[in-house]
Amino acid sequence: MSLVPSRTPPARLMSRVDGVGHWLSPLGLRALLAWEFFEAGREKLHGDNWFADLGDKFPLPFSLLSPGVNWTLATWLELIGALALLLGLGTRYAAAALWVLTVVAIYAVHWPSDWSSLSELWQGYAITNDGFGNYKLPLIYLLMLLPLMLNGAGRFSLDHLIVSTRRAQTTTSADGTAWGVVLAAIGVTVSLLLPWAGAVLAMAGIALLTWPRRPILATS
Structure with missing residues (x-):
């Protein structure tokens, strides 16, 4: 007897809709x-x-x-x-x-x-x-x-x-680097229109980029 609950028909339907959404x-x-x-x-x-x-x-x-x-x-x-x-x-x-x-x-x-x-x-x-x-x-x-x-x-x-066509199996570290780059870049551009809001976003991005993080060891 399987201990993993099967998905209900609505859940299966939504899963298929999600798949279509990734394309369209x-x-x-x-x-x-x-x-x-x-x-x-x-x-x-x-x-x-x-x-x-x-x-x-x-x-x-x-x-x-x-x-x-x-x-x-x-x-x-x-x-x-x-x-x-x-x-x-x-x-x-x-x-x-x-x-x-x-x-x-x-x-x-x-x-x-x-x-x-x-x-x-x-x-x-x-x-x-x-x-x-x-x-x-x-x-x-x-x-x-x-x-x-x-x-x-x-x-x-x-x-x-x-x-x-180029995909290879790699292990990446789940840290805030990507968020830091995104927030800093958006903050710089937004600062042209709303300097205070752009500065807050840019500072948050810089903080994420410089925040010390413990390395995550890859597991096989």
Whole structure:
């Protein structure tokens, strides 16, 4: 008699749904984001450069570059990044690059130029600009890019195919290094918009990276 309880039919069904989700859920995010960024890049490719009208609104180090260079970088990053997301190739890197691009766009274009309270800042959470900014859509893009940065492209991707062909059994240490890198990187970009929040995230990430940890011995 088996001592391991068998799973109930609902549990088995949910397990199968989870399996389908590993294939389809990231694909939906990738396809939608690829379309949106490709459209933005195509408009820049065939449109006029209006970055010069922004003056000195770009953050460092992009403020050191000319409007033409920034325009070219944004155009091709959106086009190539969109293709990478669609194919699921180098997804984490593409999502991270588009994350930075989106944060810079919020900082230079969509963030309200002057606000004195959170209630005024909240008025910028909109699609149209009524003088308080319009950061709603790019903020949604940031939240959609986050699971692709952290979890990758999913199973229906070239990334998964490449990893499957090179997979080897390894033992890794379950420490906070990955969390430290993620929090520090997100904190640096968020600090462009909300310095105090970005500083807290970055400090938490640095703390995780420097916190002494006992090595975990691999067992056969």
